[in-house]
Amino acid sequence: MSSMEAQLLRHAMLWAREAGTLMKKMLDDELHIEQKKNDSDLVTQADRRCEELLRNRLAQVYPGHWILGEEMDGGIDSYTAFKQRGGGYGWIIDPIDGTTNYIHRIPHFAVSIGIVKDGQPVAGVVYNPLTDELFHAVKGGGAYLNDARIQVSQKERRLSEAVLATGFYAGDWHEESEALPQIKRFVGSCRNLRMNGAASLDLCWVACGRLTGFWHRGLHPWDAAAGSLIVTEAGGRVTDRFGAAFHLAMDSLVATNGWTHDEITSIFLMDVEESYVVWRDKEEKAFKS
Ligand code: IPD
Ligand code: CA
Numbered sequence: 369m370s371s372m373e374a375q376l377l378r379h380a381m382l383w384a385r386e387a388g389t390l391m392k393k394m395l396d397d398e399l400h401i402e403q404k405k406n407d408s409d410l411v412t413q414a415d416r417r418c419e420e421l422l423r424n425r426l427a428q429v430y431p432g433h434w435i436l437g438e439e440m441d442g443g444i445d446s447y448t449a450f451k452q453r454g455g456g457y458g459w460i461i462d463p464i465d466g467t468t469n470y471i472h473r474i475p476h477f478a479v480s481i482g483i484v485k486d487g488q489p490v491a492g493v494v495y496n497p498l499t500d501e502l503f504h505a506v507k508g509g510g511a512y513l514n515d516a517r518i519q520v521s522q523k524e525r526r527l528s529e530a531v532l533a534t535g536f537y538a539g540d541w542h543e544e545s546e547a548l549p550q551i552k553r554f555v556g557s558c559r560n561l562r563m564n565g566a567a568s569l570d571l572c573w574v575a576c577g578r579l580t581g582f583w584h585r586g587l588h589p590w591d592a593a594a595g596s597l598i599v600t601e602a603g604g605r606v607t608d609r610f611g612a613a614f615h616l617a618m619d620s621l622v623a624t625n626g627w628t629h630d631e632i633t634s635i636f637l638m639d640v641e642e643s644y645v646v647w648r649d650k651e652e653k654a655f656k657s
């Protein structure tokens with residue numbers, strides 16, 4: 369690890385603990401809940417305060433680094449965000465990942481801080497203030513939970529043994545949701561499914577072997593910037609849903625212990641094959657008539 373990256377990591381860990389302590393303390397206050405898109409897409413003053421805290425620290429210490437944060441940059445499309453920001457060091461922050469859990473006092477949420485250099489993740493920190501679990505990784509340096517090195521699970525080697533997690537993105541929470549047919553494919557074929565409500569922690573749980581894998585559509589860079597690096601540094605695999613190299617601006621993510629990866633991505637490829645067959649049959653019919 370370069371001395372620059374060691375310093376970035378130290379700051380990210382310090383500030384994640386600071387933001388975590390603040391969100392924990394604010395649970396005692398009355399929450400001001402605002403709707404973003406609908407009743408299932410919410411923000412509170414705690415999300416905003418934690419993002420402000422992180423942005424202030426960053427502006428003081430690293431004024432030349434760019435920032436991408438959910439509550440102040442939320443409307444932006446991911447590809448545009450990366451293009452506009454360009455190279456150099458950037459900090460991608462989710463002040464509270466798991467806002468719905470936070471609002472409902474479900475003790476499962478975290479602050480997520482990913483650091484990228486020229487678009488590639490170099491360090492990541494995810495901190496759950498209620499369990500006091502701090503996950504971190506630096507590119508090439510392994511992944512850690514507090515002070516202990518972590519590794520993805522070596523036990524589950526087949527999909528039938530896998531415990532997987534997923535979630536719905538805000539715009540996909542409706543009857544025609546594209547997540548539903550995907551979930552249906554896994555019911556019965558994996559050991560079981562979980563929907564824990566904080567993508568950054570799902571990724572960390574894959575990294576430390578609690579979960580075998582995690583998939584999600586429509587994540588934003590702040591959901592995955594830290595966690596995706598933590599998974600790969602823990603020996604896991606992260607790709608898009610078809611098994612192609614993953615980038616933070618992508619629309620889909622599959623993270624696994626590696627052993628079960630191909631079986632999982634092949635399920636998503638089945639979707640593509642099926643829609644191709646439907647399209648081909650339609651074309652053939654149209655041609656014959
Ligand atoms: C959400 C959580 C959730 C995932 C959603 C995300 P937020 O983030 O990570 O697990 O399913 O897609 O938007 O809004 O609580 O930061
Ligand atoms: Ca949100």
Ligand code: CA
Pocket residue numbers: 462464465466567590591
């Ligand atoms: Ca999030």
Ligand code: CA
Pocket residue numbers: 415438462463464465466467
């Ligand atoms: Ca958030």
